Amino acid sequence: MARTTPQTHGEILVAAARRFGVTGYRGTSLQDIANEVGCSKAAVLYHFANKxxxxxxxxxxxxxxxxxxxxxxxxxxxxxxxxxxxxxxxxxxxxxxxxxxxxxxxxxxxxxxxxxxxxxxxxxxxxxxxxxxxxxxxxxxxxxxxxxxxxxxxxxxxxxxxxxxxxxxxxxxxxxxxxxxx
Amino acid sequence: MARTTPQTHGEILVAAARRFGVTGYRGTSLQDIANEVGCSKAAVLYHFANKxxxxxxxxxxxxxxxxxxxxxxxxxxxxxxxxxxxxxxxxxxxxxxxxxxxxxxxxxxxxxxxxxxxxxxxxxxxxxxxxxxxxxxxxxxxxxxxxxxxxxxxxxxxxxxxxxxxxxxxxxxxxxxxxxxx
DNA sequence: TCAGAGCCTGACCGATCGGTCAGATCAGTG
DNA sequence: CACTGATCTGACCGATCGGTCAGGCTCTGA
Known part of the structure; x- marks a missing residue:
């Protein structure tokens, strides 16, 4: 699952925007975003300090x-x-x-x-x-x-x-x- | 803490309305409502099937x-x-x-x-x-x-x-x- | 060849959530 | 007295949350 190019930061933003738009900020978990990106929740929190x-x-x-x-x-x-x-x-x-x-x-x-x-x-x-x-x-x-x-x-x-x-x-x-x- | 009169149902409604108005539906927990009423969370769920x-x-x-x-x-x-x-x-x-x-x-x-x-x-x-x-x-x-x-x-x-x-x-x-x- | 930086993972944490359950209390009834 | 039904409690459950951590992988430059 390791990604070859470090473009994950941007991918997380795009995925988060999509999820927030569907289920709202509160209704979207970090795990949801990670699933959409195809990485672990910990990876999301590596690129961003917090939600x-x-x-x-x-x-x-x-x-x-x-x-x-x-x-x-x-x-x-x-x-x-x-x-x-x-x-x-x-x-x-x-x-x-x-x-x-x-x-x-x-x-x-x-x-x-x-x-x-x-x-x-x-x-x-x-x-x-x-x-x-x-x-x-x-x-x-x-x-x-x-x-x-x-x-x-x-x-x-x-x-x-x-x-x-x-x-x-x-x-x-x-x-x-x-x-x-x- | 047992209540002498069974008016708790109405009290829960009033308390819930107040809490929902302040912190929203999602932002209000059953425990919050119970605290406001002065009863247990289980009592709230005795009077109402669910949140x-x-x-x-x-x-x-x-x-x-x-x-x-x-x-x-x-x-x-x-x-x-x-x-x-x-x-x-x-x-x-x-x-x-x-x-x-x-x-x-x-x-x-x-x-x-x-x-x-x-x-x-x-x-x-x-x-x-x-x-x-x-x-x-x-x-x-x-x-x-x-x-x-x-x-x-x-x-x-x-x-x-x-x-x-x-x-x-x-x-x-x-x-x-x-x-x-x- | 190897140290280190950047990237990422799985396992884990404490907190909180909605909800369940067995049992205690109490008023009313026969 | 015994019994019943309504009310309520504390302890507990599984799930999920945001967030942490130690360590592993890969690439790069000396």
């Missing part, structure tokens, strides 16, 4: 883009432009990383409380604030929350829809559904 | 309302009225049972695949179809999915908002965001 490290590395690119979106939003001079940037940026991110987001399968709440993902929570709150056009009105914040959570939950489904079409549909929805500033 | 039975009994009222909503939608003569009934009914259900829905904490996908909840999956699909005004267009179905999943995820948050205000906000959002029939 969370797999998820972290898997999500790293998406998180980096989210972080930069957060900065771009913060740099906007007024609520209206911040809302626009947030909407367009979030849709682009959701579509581009829909595979990665899908494999979290509604485990956001718990995963966000893990030590490595604490700052994501804060970014999400700022994103919500921007989508609500910085409004304090409950209706605006509720709408923003529904759309934020809904899009995150949605983009993993509809795998048969192209990136362009999905992005267009989500953006149209956001523009129609978000309450304008003021 | 899933607790969740089933907890969700029974909400599921019954969902089932009757499903029938009312099916009885509508055209897509437009079906969409209206689905939107109003779902919002009313989500607000009324927001506590129960909240304790599922994004575990819908996995829980729906448990044997006792198989039919909920089908009802959800018909609800989606109605919200999309029976349209086959991807944009309509995507919007419906975002709103359905988003509302389910949302109604547990905003505990400080009254039922009326929450329902009003969600309904307004749905009316603005859903694509009309045709």
């Amino acid at each position: 969370e490290a797999i998820l972290t590395e898997l999500m790293a690119p998406a998180i980096e883009v989210l972080r930069s979106l957060d900065e771009r939003i913060a740099a906007q001079p007024d609520p209206t432009s911040a809302q626009r940037v947030a909407a367009e940026g979030f849709v682009a991110l959701a579509v581009r990383f829909r595979g990665e987001i899908a494999l979290l399968r509604g485990e956001f709440p718990e995963l966000l409380q893990q030590p490595g993902f604490a700052h994501i929570q804060q970014i999400s709150e700022r994103l919500l604030d921007a989508l609500a056009a910085r409004s304090e009105r409950a209706s605006a914040r509720i709408a923003a929350f529904v759309l934020l959570a809904g899009i995150a939950e949605t983009c993993g489904e509809f795998a048969d829809v192209s990136d362009d079409e999905l992005g267009e549909a989500l953006l149209t929805l956001l523009r129609r559904a978000l309450e304008p500033a003021g | 899933e039975a607790i969740l089933t009994e907890l969700m029974a009222p909400a599921i019954e309302v969902l089932r009757s909503l499903d029938e009312r939608i099916a009885a509508q003569p055209d897509p437009t009225s079906a969409q209206r009934v689905a939107a109003e009914g779902f919002v009313a259900l989500a607000v009324r049972f927001r506590g129960e829905i909240a304790l599922l904490r994004g575990e819908f996908p996995e829980l729906l695949q448990q044997p006792g909840f198989a039919h909920i999956q089908q009802i959800s699909e018909r609800l989606l179809d109605a919200l999309a005004a029976r349209s086959e267009r991807a944009s309509a179905r995507i919007a419906a999915f975002v709103l359905l999943a988003g509302i389910a995820e949302t109604c547990g948050e905003f505990a400080d908002v009254s039922d009326d205000e929450l329902g009003e906000a969600l309904l307004t959002l749905l009316r603005r965001a859903l694509e009309p029939a045709g």
Whole structure:
């Protein structure tokens, strides 16, 4: 079973992504991943410090883009432009990383409380604030929350829809559904 | 520790609801529930056949309302009225049972695949179809999915908002965001 | 030829899970 | 009194979890 080329690290990532997407992070054991790769569980833990490290590395690119979106939003001079940037940026991110987001399968709440993902929570709150056009009105914040959570939950489904079409549909929805500033 | 009155059944339900709401269904062990009640784990399993039975009994009222909503939608003569009934009914259900829905904490996908909840999956699909005004267009179905999943995820948050205000906000959002029939 | 680095394995660990079981306790009944 | 059925307990079960560890294999460079 010894592998001739040391590409196992990448194989583990691919296998983990596939399994997480099917049975969720919690519902996937290290043994499941090892079986999918065709190696031992110990081999998985040779390449990654622990289970969370797999998820972290898997999500790293998406998180980096989210972080930069957060900065771009913060740099906007007024609520209206911040809302626009947030909407367009979030849709682009959701579509581009829909595979990665899908494999979290509604485990956001718990995963966000893990030590490595604490700052994501804060970014999400700022994103919500921007989508609500910085409004304090409950209706605006509720709408923003529904759309934020809904899009995150949605983009993993509809795998048969192209990136362009999905992005267009989500953006149209956001523009129609978000309450304008003021 | 023997209890004088046999009200433990109800106490277990209350304790389970509280724990599920905090740590989720999977994240809550029978021992956690027993600790909260102040009885043994075996006592919990004396009153309920297994862990899933607790969740089933907890969700029974909400599921019954969902089932009757499903029938009312099916009885509508055209897509437009079906969409209206689905939107109003779902919002009313989500607000009324927001506590129960909240304790599922994004575990819908996995829980729906448990044997006792198989039919909920089908009802959800018909609800989606109605919200999309029976349209086959991807944009309509995507919007419906975002709103359905988003509302389910949302109604547990905003505990400080009254039922009326929450329902009003969600309904307004749905009316603005859903694509009309045709 | 051999030391060492990188890669990987099987065996094992403690913890926790859902669930079972034999038996103790107690209230009610005849 | 004896008996019964409902309630509950502590001890236990097999399975599974994430993670550790000592050692073996293969390749490389001195």
